[in-house]
Amino acid sequence: MTEDKKTKILIVEDEAVISKTYADELRDEGFLVLAAMNGKDGLELALREKPDLVLLDILMPVMDGLTMMDQLRQKDLYGKNVPIILLTNLSASEENIMKAITKNEPAYYLVKSDWNLSQVVQKIRERLAAKT
Amino acid sequence: MTQFLEVKKSSDRKELEDSRNAILNVLEDLHTEKVQLAETKAKDEAILASIGDGMVATDTDGKIVLVNKMFEKMLGWKETEIRGKLLVEIVPMINESGKAIPEPERPINTILKEPAKATTTTTTTTTTTTTTTTTTYYKRKDGTLFPVVITTSPILAQNEFVGVVEVFRDITKEKEIDKVKSEFISLASHQLKTPPTIVKLLTERLLGGKMGTFTKKQKECFDDIRSSNERMIDIVNTLLSVSRIELGSFNIEVTKKDACAIVQSILGELKSVINKGQLKLQIIFGDKNIMVMLDEPFFRMVISNLITNAIHYTAKGGEIRVLCKTVNKGQVLGEKLLEEDCFVVVVSDTGCGIPQGDQSKIFTKFFRADNAREKHANGTGLGLYIVKSILDHSGGSIWFTSRERKGSVFYVTIPMTGMRVEAGTKELTT
Numbered sequence: 109m110t111e112d113k114k115t116k117i118l119i120v121e122d123e124a125v126i127s128k129t130y131a132d133e134l135r136d137e138g139f140l141v142l143a144a145m146n147g148k149d150g151l152e153l154a155l156r157e158k159p160d161l162v163l164l165d166i167l168m169p170v171m172d173g174l175t176m177m178d179q180l181r182q183k184d185l186y187g188k189n190v191p192i193i194l195l196t197n198l199s200a201s202e203e204n205i206m207k208a209i210t211k212n213e214p215a216y217y218l219v220k221s222d223w224n225l226s227q228v229v230q231k232i233r234e235r236l237a238a239k240t
Numbered sequence: 241m242t243q244f245l246e247v248k249k250s251s252d253r254k255e256l257e258d259s260r261n262a263i264l265n266v267l268e269d270l271h272t273e274k275v276q277l278a279e280t281k282a283k284d285e286a287i288l289a290s291i292g293d294g295m296v297a298t299d300t301d302g303k304i305v306l307v308n309k310m311f312e313k314m315l316g317w318k319e320t321e322i323r324g325k326l327l328v329e330i331v332p333m334i335n336e337s338g339k340a341i342p343e344p345e346r347p348i349n350t351i352l353k354e355p356a357k358a359t360t361t362t363t364t365t366t367t368t369t370t371t372t373t374t375t376t377y378y379k380r381k382d383g384t385l386f387p388v389v390i391t392t393s394p395i396l397a398q399n400e401f402v403g404v405v406e407v408f409r410d411i412t413k414e415k416e417i418d419k420v421k422s423e424f425i426s427l428a429s430h431q432l433k434t435p436p437t438i439v440k441l442l443t444e445r446l447l448g449g450k451m452g453t454f455t456k457k458q459k460e461c462f463d464d465i466r467s468s469n470e471r472m473i474d475i476v477n478t479l480l481s482v483s484r485i486e487l488g489s490f491n492i493e494v495t496k497k498d499a500c501a502i503v504q505s506i507l508g509e510l511k512s513v514i515n516k517g518q519l520k521l522q523i524i525f526g527d528k529n530i531m532v533m534l535d536e537p538f539f540r541m542v543i544s545n546l547i548t549n550a551i552h553y554t555a556k557g558g559e560i561r562v563l564c565k566t567v568n569k570g571q572v573l574g575e576k577l578l579e580e581d582c583f584v585v586v587v588s589d590t591g592c593g594i595p596q597g598d599q600s601k602i603f604t605k606f607f608r609a610d611n612a613r614e615k616h617a618n619g620t621g622l623g624l625y626i627v628k629s630i631l632d633h634s635g636g637s638i639w640f641t642s643r644e645r646k647g648s649v650f651y652v653t654i655p656m657t658g659m660r661v662e663a664g665t666k667e668l669t670t
Binding site: 123125126129130132133136167196197198220221222224225226 | 429430433434436437438440441442444445448450473476477
């Protein structure tokens with residue numbers, strides 16, 4: 109747990125209960141959690157706080173997740189390299205998710221309804237380990 | 241003598257008259273034929289002009305010899321401007337990524353390259369016909385694009401290859417309808433899955449022990465909520481799969497995969513369920529590293545469904561056998577003669593079997609045999625329907641042999657040439 113103390117995760121998710129539940133679990137696991145309700149706020153927060161990983165929903169008001177990912181990747185070196193996990197209930201080919209992932213590496217895709225909280229946490233750790 | 245001359249004159253006159261009549265008859269016949277030809281020509285032209293699809297005919301060099309009115313209307317070219325020019329130069333073909341399809345890959349050139357294939361009939365009709373299966377676009381004279389389905393065929397006259405005819409249809413409307421269908425499913429998928437996702441996450445938090453401990457009874461309740469919710473997610477996924485099948489909006493995209501490794505990984509995922517049911521598992525891989533062009537998610541769905549069924553319908557202590565191998569064309573598999581080289585997965589069990597009277601219905605949507613209901617009450621009756629639909633759409637096949645109370649054997653074949661790519665709009669699950 110302690111090794112994750114300073115690891116900052118940004119959750120960008122418009123469904124408040126989902127966002128809160130992921131945040132609670134991640135805090136319990138020792139992460140520092142930031143949250144935004146749409147892509148626009150998420151982008152600002154990401155550029156300001158520079159989290160170690162972004163957990164990103166796709167269908168959101170104001171700015172969707174794929175647009176946020178595109179814009180973040182184009183902003184600066186941090187934005188280009190921060191790992192992003194798209195966490196959505198859309199299927200892989202919807203909204204050209206797979207194309208967006210290939211274009212915006214390091215980016216990954218998980219289906220929310222198929223993954224337990226503990227599995228998501230495990231994936232986050234794997235991605236963070238791959239980054240270092 | 242005078243009498244003789246009279247007779248001669250009379251005979252000459254008759255001959256002349258006969259000749260004149262014959263000539264008149266020939267002229268009349270010629271006129272009739274000319275009129276008929278003109279009528280036929282006018283009729284042919286009217287037919288060509290009335291065809292709702294664009295049509296262009298080329299000679300054996302691919303140069304345009306004829307186009308119909310719809311071609312002119314759809315592409316903005318007049319026949320007089322383009323006659324004698326190469327079709328591939330006049331009408332560029334663009335793929336979905338916006339790139340021009342190279343000339344050798346154009347359907348017309350496939351036929352022009354191998355006209356020998358086109359000389360198998362004795363009439364003026366066509367034989368080898370190619371139809372585009374992925375979305376392609378034609379570029380108009382003004383540079384704008386529109387999506388088309390193109391059917392290209394050789395023209396044979398008296399058994400001789402004389403050119404190519406291409407018929408194309410503007411599918412802009414169909415594309416729009418597909419988009420609406422996909423958006424509906426996409427939205428349904430998202431909206432229907434969000435509430436059970438929330439329940440899933442919250443029950444996991446509650447059961448994780450980080451929010452305090454529960455009594456045994458309370459924990460049992462939360463376990464029941466969790467498993468019912470998982471069923472709800474499965475049902476939503478299954479119903480979405482069925483919707484996609486019925487709306488024809490799913491995509492089969494293939495990549496070269498080690499088919500046995502995928503089957504092995506599915507068995508690994510199901511290991512705990514197999515152990516829980518105290519079932520014996522026998523895995524036989526006839527060959528190793530069988531590389532097949534597969535759409536992995538669809539292939540997984542097919543195999544996973546069949547193995548899960550075997551688990552559900554086999555009593556404790558029973559046996560499940562999974563066999564993977566290649567079978568050559570002409571060999572018999574499960575009482576069926578294979579018409580091409582195939583990768584084969586055979587899933588057999590010693591379970592309850594399918595009653596004879598129900599066997600013709602098991603691939604029907606929502607159908608469940610009575611003994612299946614008894615053994616596994618939670619099934620939806622959609623699994624085998626989805627499996628069959630996937631295989632039907634991808635060039636594979638499935639059949640079975642079964643005896644009640646003895647067990648079932650399901651055979652799945654995928655051609656060694658791979659699953660057939662099908663352009664829909666969406667992935668089948670999730």
